Amino acid sequence: MNRRLGLVLLATVTSVLVQQQVLLRRPPRLIQLEPQHIHSGSAALDLRFSRPMQLETVRSESHLNPQLPHRWLGSNNQLRLVVDTNTAITQPLRLVVAGRDQRMHKMASQSWWWDPRPWLLVTRNINAGKQLQLQDRQGKWRPLSPIWAHFSAVVPLGNGRGVAMAVSDDSRVEQIWLQPLTPRNLAHKHNALAPPELQPLQQLVHDKLLFGHLSSNLNGDLLIQTGGFSPDSERTELIQANGKRHNLDLQSAGPMELLPAGGGLIVPSYNGLNLQPLLNKGRPVQSLPGNRELGAFCAASGRVVLIRHWPDYRRSIELVIAGFSPRQLWLGEQAVLGVACDGSGERIWAVLGQWTSNREQHTILLMDSQGTEMGRRLLTPWAMKGGTLLQFDPVSLRLLMTVTRPSQREAYPAFLDSASLQWQQILPVAIEEALWLNP
Template sequence: MTRLLWILLTSAVAIVVGQQQLMLRRPPRLIHQLPQPIHSGNAALDLSFSRPMERQSVQVASRLTPPLNHRWLGETNPLRLVLDSETPITGPLELQIGGQDRRGQSLPIRPLWWEPRPWLLVNRVVEGGEQLQLLDRNQRWRPISPVWEGIQNIVPLGNGQGIAMVTSTSEGQERVWMQRLITASVAQQRDDLIPPQAEEPQPLLDKDLLFAHLSSNLIGDLLVQTGGFTPGSEEIQLIRSDGSRRDLDVLASGPLQLLPAGGGLVVPAYNGLALQPLAETGQPAQMLPGSRELGAFCAASGRAVLIRHWPDYRRSIELVIPGLAPQELLLGDQAVLAVACNGSGKRIWAVLGRWQGKKGEHEIVLLDGDGKVLKRRPLSPWTLKSGTPMQFDPVSRQLLITLTKPELSDGRVGLINAETLDWNQVLPIAVEEAQWLMAG
């Protein structure tokens, strides 16, 4: 019996050792690819391998078509491919991933197709109400939500995996919904790069609301700030990307905004803006006094653009750099209607407005990180649709805004070259709002 047991144990050890040796001799594998929203270039892709890799060998052995400027970041595993192209990316990219692991084993060349361009998402006016639609690469509009009586607010998740929305009825009742998406921006075959596929929308809160405000970060978390029809019914809930929920006890005088990288939020107060961590640290919130509102985040650098309201009705645009006092970029008597910035915060765009009677005149201005005006162009005969954002896409290097005219009751989609401020396109469809949806 003892001898049999010894034979079995010896055999088991031999099998384990043999398996280990076999695994060590097997070449490394590329096991996961994930688009990365927090980056300093045009776009970024995280690649995970079965073994630690030699980054230099991956850089030498891999190929990118077309051959755009790029760099590899990371130590061994995962590695990040960052695009630094100064020209717009107009189509999917072909990758050939190769290299060696730290034992000298070669990775068999792995072909991939990567579509880094975001999707154009609109709240479109249709028969019976409003509907979320997405423009595919063949310039066809694809419905991705039911037709609602009204859509008050849309917030694409920062990781591109869904869209949160607030719908409304003619009686003033609002509901909050989540439209999850199945995405495929990285594939082995080009034909497998398909538009996001919509799942059934799910209610996030099972009750009617008086108001609701939404905010998402680049991780895919969602902040839901709501109020009901009874006093004291205000609630703030954080819904993480994994589906878990957490109630937040935050006092705010306006809409909250999640920080792009996660971990904190911007809280409007009666005496300024506060930067507050989501996890209790025992430290007081960082306060920025004055009548300021958040305009845009410059995600890759941790910078932000603020709009400041002065007692004499002037407005200023400020750039906030972590650890430094706000830097004033522009001060004047024009209204600041929307702002956007690139990831580094070295390019800032603003839509400025002035009214003569009932007629509004809007212009778009490009500033550098020191406040120098590089370009400015009138939007005439168009104006920015009230309450809609301006967004910058680093992949196509263009700005997205929702336009209108006095004779229109709805909006149009405007695409502007971010460097020249020339019109790229005005799409002739009736919309309430247009936004970018990240390629997830």
């Protein structure tokens, strides 16, 4: 009996050793490829291999076409490709991934097509209502939602896998919906690249709402602040990218915003802004006193651009760097209508509004991280629509805004060159607001 048991154990151990040797001799494989939205360059991809790789061999044997400046980072089986270019990316990129693992076993090269350019989203006026639409690469508009009477908030998920919407009917009762999307910006063949695929529409909150505020981070988490028609009906809920939902016990004096990298949020109080973690671990809350509002996140660096309102009705633009006091970049009497920054927080754009001779004029200003003015341009005869965003795209090096003319009610999507501040294109499509959707 003992001899038979010993033979069985020996056979099992031998089988495991043989399988282990077979696996060790197998060439490495690329098993996952996905966009990375927190990066300091123009665009980035995260790659996961079946085996720890030699970074130098991946760097020397892989190819990117067009041949744009790029870097390979990481270790073991988790690597990152960061594209660093000062020129706009206007077409899909072809990436050939190759290299050797730590045992010098060569992997079979793989060829991928990658389109890192964001998609243009607009809330468009359709049949006496509003509809969320996406523009494809050929300029065709594709509907992403039903037609509703009103959009009070449209927030693309930071990972590109959906768009959250706060909508209302003619009675102004709000609802919160999510249009899930499956990105198709990575493919083995060029003709397989396509706009994101629509999944079934989801209603996220079923109560009748008086208001709803939405915020998302680059991980794809979604924060929902809602209030109903009864006292004490305010709720704050976090829906993680994996679908798990958590009710948050947070007190706020206004809309909260998730930090781009995840794990925390900015909470307005009656005395300023608080930076606090999503989960209370007993750490003290970081507070910034004063009448400030969030302007923009500079995701790759963790920097934040704030707009401060002073008692004498002046405004200032501030850059907040972790561990330092806010750095004032600009101070003046003009209204600050919108701000944006690049990922590193080294370039900041602002749209300023002033009234002269009963006429409103808007100016776009480009500054560096020290507040030195690098460019300025009047937007006349156009003006930025109030309550909309100024957004920078590091891939195409363009600024996106929603513009109007003083004598017209219609608004249009507009693109500016981020360096020269010159108009590139104003699309002749009547909209409510234009936004970027990450690919």
